[in-house]
Amino acid sequence: MHKEYIEFKKERDLGSIISDAFKFIRLEGKQFFLTILKIAAIPIVIAVASMIFYMMSMASMMSEDASAIAGMMGAAFLMIIAYTVAYVFINLAGMYYIKSYIDNKGHVNKEEIKENTKAKFWSFTGFGFLAALIIFASAMLCFFPVFYTATALSLGASILVFENETATEAIGKSFDFIKGVFWETFGVIFVVGLLVGVLGYVFQIPAIIYQFAKMGISIGSDDPSEIMNIYGDPIYLLLNLVAIVGNFLFYSITLITNVFLYFDINEQKNLTGTIEKIDSLGQ
Template sequence: MKPPVELAKTRDFSETISDTFTFVKQNIKPLFKAFFVFSGFFLVAGTISAVFFQMKMVNLANGVMAPGPVANLDYGSSFFERFGIEYFITILLYMITLTVLKVTTFSYVAIYKEKGNLPPTTEEVWGYIKYYFWRILGASFVSNILLVIGFVFCFIPGVYLAPIFALIFPIIVFENASFGYAFNRCFTLIKDNWWLTFGILLVTWIIIYACITAITLPAALFNVIGMVMHPQKGTNLSMTASVLTVVLQHLCLVFLIIPIVTISLCYFNLTESKEGTNLLERISKLGEIKPENDLPAEEY
């Protein structure tokens, strides 16, 4: 059996990806427990809201694509009337779920390191979540806006900023930092290591995307096969397959734990290679005399 993953150390490309999956495998029970305890309510609520929204969209699409006059679609309806409150509730719950997922995973990793590579309890993780939730939510909102702006302007700025902004979140949690400090520090840490960090995150996301696609693709293909096998019915989407696809997509959010762990290891790799913080901690502890409090007092 492999020893517990040592977080604070330098890693190359393959070691970072390998240690990511090793860490998740070694901590799969307590890590997934924390995810479902703190994200479960928002995950279920978001899934239910998304199902109702998807049902509405399928009915709308089937009405538009049905044979006959195009009077099935009310072109005078507003955006809100067409999509309904389900759309906004789904987006809101999705954002909250992602934020709780980030805070939970980063908090788990932080406490794991503080406890000397031991899994934290749900009570310990909850303490961190209460402290960092709003900070991570605000950081997510601002960084997402900047990323959208970057992708709109020639796409390349968005690609450049994506791995940099990914480091904001571990900096906030691991260093108890403000957004402003984390924003400046992420540029400092990734200097001369942008390509390595980008490559690690890209490969990890490709693996995760492939896993999610493998789970959700069969339900999506059911719609395509149904339209090909029954062309006389026109372009008619299957309600069952569409709803199943949405449910599976939301359940697959658990896979996002993996890239968050990868980002954490990238952070430790960058801090160790530039600052050697873990090495300095070990050097500072050399010569320390720890009293043996469990020994009986000496009698004279």
């Protein structure tokens, strides 16, 4: 049976970008997610464990014990580091899966994906750090420029991977890349972000309802610290774990649509896909 192939290197409108992202997940979803989980399994487990440890340490927040407060701050720091590493692995594994899919016309080389993910880890981490500093600085200088910098840098990861650039080169190219197509880029990112945010919120509703129910019960208690015990509640922790998994699944939509958007703009500016098709006709 012939495997259906989705062409990335072509121009698309907003509707096509979103519909093709869901189509890609429908056709490749199982293998796509399993590949990411296999490569990023350890960072994801560590990130989830750090989240649980942090939330349990929150239960001691009402304590005046300096060591308990220091422990909570240390847990928060570890959680940030763990989530950053997991985020880098998930993004790189996802994008290199798509790169392998494109290079091999619908087939993927999982070993190649794994090796490329490891090789590009520090470059992607450096890019993320520089991008965060630029966005933060633009937000401090004036609120509105942050929309431009965040929009431009949202495609920097794709430039880093698909053009095999360094962190600083990807930063520089990001701003040139969206010249003349800013509003189109911003529109796609805004709509997709809104869609993913609403879908992801569905997974958080059970944890929020349970949290408010437990806090309502705790308010009637004579001990004010009872409110903080919610963060050590195993049911609440489990519901948050479900929310994290759900948000991870929906985050893949953002990752895939950003790649489609990158190739859409690249095709408009460079006609890469068209040139490759013309070249292939002569072979």
